Amino acid sequence: MNLRRYSFAFVFALIMVGMYFYDHSTGLKAVNITVQNFREMLLFLPPIFILVGLLDVWVPKETMIKLMGEGSGLKGIMIAFILGSAAAGPLYAAFPVAAVLIKKGARLAYVLFFLGAWSSTKLPLVIYESASLGLRFTLIHITVSIAGFLSAAFFIEKMIPARSRELIYEKTRSQEV
Amino acid sequence: MSGAILYGLAIVGLLYSFAKDRKKTKMAVLKAWKSFANLAPQLLAILMFVGISLAILSPATISRLMGEKSGIIGIIIASVVGSVTLIPGFVAFPLAAALLKGGAGYPQIAAFVSTLMAVGIVTLPTEINYFNKTVALLRNSFAFLVAMIFTVIISRVMM
Numbered sequence A: 001m002n003l004r005r006y007s008f009a010f011v012f013a014l015i016m017v018g019m020y021f022y023d024h025s026t027g028l029k030a031v032n033i034t035v036q037n038f039r040e041m042l043l044f045l046p047p048i049f050i051l052v053g054l055l056d057v058w059v060p061k062e063t064m065i066k067l068m069g070e071g072s073g074l075k076g077i078m079i080a081f082i083l084g085s086a087a088a089g090p091l092y093a094a095f096p097v098a099a100v101l102i103k104k105g106a107r108l109a110y111v112l113f114f115l116g117a118w119s120s121t122k123l124p125l126v127i128y129e130s131a132s133l134g135l136r137f138t139l140i141h142i143t144v145s146i147a148g149f150l151s152a153a154f155f156i157e158k159m160i161p162a163r164s165r166e167l168i169y170e171k172t173r174s175q176e177v
Numbered sequence B: 001m002s003g004a005i006l007y008g009l010a011i012v013g014l015l016y017s018f019a020k021d022r023k024k025t026k027m028a029v030l031k032a033w034k035s036f037a038n039l040a041p042q043l044l045a046i047l048m049f050v051g052i053s054l055a056i057l058s059p060a061t062i063s064r065l066m067g068e069k070s071g072i073i074g075i076i077i078a079s080v081v082g083s084v085t086l087i088p089g090f091v092a093f094p095l096a097a098a099l100l101k102g103g104a105g106y107p108q109i110a111a112f113v114s115t116l117m118a119v120g121i122v123t124l125p126t127e128i129n130y131f132n133k134t135v136a137l138l139r140n141s142f143a144f145l146v147a148m149i150f151t152v153i154i155s156r157v158m159m
Helices: A003-022 A024-058 A061-068 A070-085 A091-103 A108-118 A123-133 A135-159 A162-174 B002-020 B022-056 B059-065 B068-084 B089-101 B106-118 B124-130 B133-157
Strands: none
Touching: A003 A024, A003 B022, A024 A091, A024 B002, A024 B022, A061 A070, A070 A108, A091 A108, A091 A162, A091 B022, A091 B124, A108 A135, A108 B133, A123 A135, A123 B089, A123 B106, A135 B106, A135 B133, B002 B022, B022 B124, B059 B068, B059 B089, B068 B106, B068 B133, B089 B106, B106 B133, B124 B133
16 A cells, blocks of 8 residues: 555545644534545445446446447437436446456446436436426436437537547556446 | 435346346446446545535635626636646535625526537546547547537526
């Protein structure tokens, strides 16, 4: 374990200690919110990583290319949408999943749409959203998001030069995602 | 709830994998651990940063800044706060509902909620690590654009 990678965390921990001495209640609040978010993270991050690991080991590249690769068409888009919508957890939990999809040969646009779905049409959150803010608000949110993120996905893919796209695929292959 | 489903899926997957091939299962777990260890330092820093910011910014302050009459300025503030903060969805939506009751306007809440979920400034370095700078910046810019389109539509429909 490389301790230097924790230097930012260490600095923030020091700031929290400082806050506590400056103003007890604000300091405690910062610690409480951090702990609460950390708990929330432990609720979904470990199983997501296990599933990513299993996917990496068991799903052959050829299968993924057939499912979500260049030629997969509408099927690839649908799978990206379902994977993203069935998810749980904040967007940063989707990055390792997206990386393993790319590693296995999924098309970049579909992976980007998967991230879009994860960030807006996640089923557990949609239910929560409509309960908190109303069905009309939520339906408009979903409609705009799907249309917006689908076009953005293809647009971004087009804007990335072929060479740098190649580099992303190489990067995910060489590193443990 | 969804956490339990995820754990269930992971456990069933592990057991099935273990029954089929022990070596491969061990590899999968090792990969899972490596990815987690990779993300952990950044994540810890992000969570602490968010904790500190939210402790300083109280819901009352946020509510005042995004009030019904705050107009475009309120929308801009809401979208910036949403882009920067990282609040779990199960906290964010009740918070948004509370802000709405506390006097925040629908467009401001729309800007807050949509940027909160899709735009991540504090997680940008993490995102760049996984993809690259161009992809991460473009994805966040477009997510912001989609959020703004949503906000405009909401301000037309919900007023």
